[in-house]
Amino acid sequence: MSVVVIGAGPAGLKACKSLLDAGVEVILIERDSLLGGQLVKQTHKFFGSKEQYAKMRGFDIAKQLVNDIKDHPLLTLKLNSNVVALFDQDDSILVSVYKESHYEEIKATRVILATGASEKFLAFENNDVPQIMGAGAIQTLMNVHGVMPAKEVVMIGSGNIGLIVSYQLIQAGIKVKAIIEASDTIGGYSVHASKLKRLGVPFYMKSTIKKVIGTECVEAVEIVSLEDQSVTTLMCDALCIAVGLSPSYQLAAMLGVKTQYIKELGGDVVLLNDRYQSSHSHCYVVGDASGIEEASAAMMEGVLAGLYCALSLDKKVDESLIEETLKQLNDLRNGPYGQKFLEGQRQMKGVQNVI
Numbered sequence: 001m002s003v004v005v006i007g008a009g010p011a012g013l014k015a016c017k018s019l020l021d022a023g024v025e026v027i028l029i030e031r032d033s034l035l036g037g038q039l040v041k042q043t044h045k046f047f048g049s050k051e052q053y054a055k056m057r058g059f060d061i062a063k064q065l066v067n068d069i070k071d072h073p074l075l076t077l078k079l080n081s082n083v084v085a086l087f088d089q090d091d092s093i094l095v096s097v098y099k100e101s102h103y104e105e106i107k108a109t110r111v112i113l114a115t116g117a118s119e120k121f122l123a124f125e126n127n128d129v130p131q132i133m134g135a136g137a138i139q140t141l142m143n144v145h146g147v148m149p150a151k152e153v154v155m156i157g158s159g160n161i162g163l164i165v166s167y168q169l170i171q172a173g174i175k176v177k178a179i180i181e182a183s184d185t186i187g188g189y190s191v192h193a194s195k196l197k198r199l200g201v202p203f204y205m206k207s208t209i210k211k212v213i214g215t216e217c218v219e220a221v222e223i224v225s226l227e228d229q230s231v232t233t234l235m236c237d238a239l240c241i242a243v244g245l246s247p248s249y250q251l252a253a254m255l256g257v258k259t260q261y262i263k264e265l266g267g268d269v270v271l272l273n274d275r276y277q278s279s280h281s282h283c284y285v286v287g288d289a290s291g292i293e294e295a296s297a298a299m300m301e302g303v304l305a306g307l308y309c310a311l312s313l314d315k316k317v318d319e320s321l322i323e324e325t326l327k328q329l330n331d332l333r334n335g336p337y338g339q340k341f342l343e344g345q346r347q348m349k350g351v352q353n354v355i
């Protein structure tokens with residue numbers, strides 16, 4: 001029986017590498033035709049240290065992670081394959097996979113869930129008009145398919161995703177009319193925000209979207225101030241929504257694992273022990289699926305979960321890699337932007353009897 005890794009983003013690819021290096025047979029299942037998850041659409045260079053692929057572009061990091069595993073004899077790769085259900089079966093987990101109108105069942109000794117996250121949406125008047133898009137969709141159109149998604153975009157959300165995608169829109173020759181933010185502070189890194197301000201992009205703080213004007217497609221948006229309720233109309237042909245992500249943990253929930261709402265981790269999450277094991281000890285959860293963070297952390301969690309999973313199968317692993325990866329992960333989270341995630345983790349640890 002193999003270990004099944006679901007999702008070939010940075011977390012899943014790194015988990016595969018740890019397992020394969022420990023001599024474990026792995027089936028990697030990815031619903032997309034490309035390997036790399038979110039990384040394939042990230043054209044910007046990453047921050048951090050050399051170990052965290054600093055100064056490399058996201059899509060190049062994806063290529064490297066794939067090259068590290070793709071020819072391994074213990075790896076079976078299933079692309080364009082969507083995992084639709086997990087069933088608890090005695091000492092194994094039955095994985096139901098849908099591909100090209102067929103269902104396949106795979107018996108797994110362990111499952112590592114690395115399914116990433118889904119984008120949050122907003123309720124407002126006329127929010128079903130074409131050309132209202134999530135940041136992930138607009139990024140895929142531009143950076144994966146080479147399609148110019150619009151001429152003038154209004155961005156909702158000033159977190160890192162809103163800021164980075166705004167910059168990429170400008171690089172593609174698209175005008176970013178404004179960035180709208182409900183809070184009084186910019187959510188993303190100031191280095192990204194400063195770049196946009198220098199390029200003349202206005203930020204509307206303490207404001208939100210009131211409605212979209214247009215029937216066939218977006219023609220303009222009305223923005224409302226949350227302070228004095230004043231309304232501003234901005235002409236544009238697309239609205240991009242970047243208001244956060246929710247962990248995609250639902251497959252694990254089908255096994256009856258314990259979950260809890262933890263705001264700092266992005267909403268409902270699976271309760272995990274220090275080894276990324278859920279209350280169903282054969283099901284591990286890593287990366288954005290376990291709590292919203294970033295690719296560097298997702299990769300390190302993938303490394304660790306793969307190693308812990310291999311240990312649970314009595315395989316020999318490089319223990320120094322566990323120590324080194326834990327140290328890097330702690331260093332990353334102890335920086336100024338890791339505090340929110342650490343608070344989420346504290347809350348998770350406060351829940352008694354996870355397993």
Ligand SMILES: Cc1cc2nc3c(=O)[nH]c(=O)nc-3n(C[C@H](O)[C@H](O)[C@H](O)COP(=O)(O)OP(=O)(O)OC[C@H]3O[C@@H](n4cnc5c(N)ncnc54)[C@H](O)[C@@H]3O)c2cc1C
Nearest residue numbers: 007009010011031037038083115116287288294295296298
């Ligand atoms: C615009 C943008 C900019 C970012 N910039 C940075 C940055 O500069 N630095 C940084 O560290 N992070 C950055 N991030 C965050 C980073 O991309 C994510 O945190 C990271 O990709 C999470 O990795 P993951 O492997 O958990 O999930 P993902 O990368 O989302 O991968 C999940 C994979 O699972 C697959 N999948 C999901 N469900 C199923 C299923 N049922 N069956 C089969 N396959 C499935 C998906 O298709 C996907 O390939 C950015 C994100 C965005 C959107």
